[in-house]
Amino acid sequence: MTSLVIRQKAALRAARRWSSAAALLEPGSPQAVGSVARSYCARMEQDRGLLFRQLFESVSSTYTYLLADKESKEAVLIDPVLETVERDVKLIEELGLTLKVAVNTHCHADHITGTGLLKKRVFGVKSAISRHSGAAADLLFSEGDRIPFGRYSLVVRETPGHTDGCVTLVTSDQSMAFTGDALLIRGCGRTDFQQGCAQRLYDSVHQKIFTLPGHCLIYPAHDYKGQTVSTVDEEKKFNPRLTKSLDEFVDIMNNLNLPRPAKIDVAVPANLVCGLHDV
Ligand SMILES: N[C@@H](CCC(=O)N[C@@H](CSS)C(=O)NCC(=O)O)C(=O)O
Numbered sequence: 072m073t074s075l076v077i078r079q080k081a082a083l084r085a086a087r088r089w090s091s092a093a094a095l096l097e098p099g100s101p102q103a104v105g106s107v108a109r110s111y112c113a114r115m116e117q118d119r120g121l122l123f124r125q126l127f128e129s130v131s132s133t134y135t136y137l138l139a140d141k142e143s144k145e146a147v148l149i150d151p152v153l154e155t156v157e158r159d160v161k162l163i164e165e166l167g168l169t170l171k172v173a174v175n176t177h178c179h180a181d182h183i184t185g186t187g188l189l190k191k192r193v194f195g196v197k198s199a200i201s202r203h204s205g206a207a208a209d210l211l212f213s214e215g216d217r218i219p220f221g222r223y224s225l226v227v228r229e230t231p232g233h234t235d236g237c238v239t240l241v242t243s244d245q246s247m248a249f250t251g252d253a254l255l256i257r258g259c260g261r262t263d264f265q266q267g268c269a270q271r272l273y274d275s276v277h278q279k280i281f282t283l284p285g286h287c288l289i290y291p292a293h294d295y296k297g298q299t300v301s302t303v304d305e306e307k308k309f310n311p312r313l314t315k316s317l318d319e320f321v322d323i324m325n326n327l328n329l330p331r332p333a334k335i336d337v338a339v340p341a342n343l344v345c346g347l348h349d350v
């Protein structure tokens with residue numbers, strides 16, 4: 072009994088030490104990245120301050136991501152899908168969030184984005200996409216731009232190759248990267264339509280994603296096998312395409328022989344106007 076009380080007191084003291092250390096770290100500050108202990112604190116800070124939801128649309132196997140600052144309630148939504156906008160709006164309302172930006176990682180070929188409908192459903196939301204996508208949106212971003220939401224922000228890394236306007240959105244403490252179709256879990260986006268280029272994609276992933284910290288979590292736009300998350304280290308070790316040499320990668324990509332996405336002829340024109348095709 073006595074030893075149980077001692078153990079409980081020790082655990083309480085340790086928890087207090089952790090929480091006061093975490094409280095000293097501004098989310099996304101340079102101090103929040105670095106040693107293992109510091110990065111562990113940064114993750115604790117995130118748990119306390121950053122709301123995160125991974126949502127799934129099963130027809131196109133698309134992941135939509137909701138991130139919000141728990142304090143200010145400001146939120147961003149990454150890669151919403153037209154068919155699941157009502158689900159997303161309901162969740163945003165239930166959680167009392169203010170959606171600031173609905174952002175696309177690229178001009179999708181397989182589904183219509185939800186950004187256009189979201190702009191109609193939620194007052195004040197701005198759509199955003201890369202200026203190299205050729206698509207219309209309220210905000211056109213490029214390399215190094217930040218998408219702020221409360222105390223947090225997403226930093227834009229241009230990762231072309233699947234399309235010209237593909238970006239990876241990285242949290243400012245580099246603990247999470249939303250890679251769109253540039254890097255999928257144990258795979259990558261195809262390069263046989265839109266402005267696809269295998270060499271460009273290989274360079275993008277190696278220079279802009281594999282240079283992130285090894286523990287950085289990888290959240291892709293799609294998964295077709297039930298996988299939900301990976302890390303930079305895991306993909307550097309186990310990605311069956313991107314661990315190969317450039318020549319081998321190009322050969323793999325030129326021989327995927329995938330069928331065209333069923334909705335490509337409808338989705339691409341719609342997504343070039345951020346889903347506002349029927350207005
Ligand atoms: N069957 C789906 C389309 C599947 C597909 O082509 N996925 C793309 C990402 S969406 S542009 C892709 O890059 N896949 C890479 C891979 O290796 O599977 C449909 O008809 O919509």
Ligand SMILES: [Fe+2]
Pocket residue numbers: 177178179180181233252260
């Ligand atoms: Fe795509």
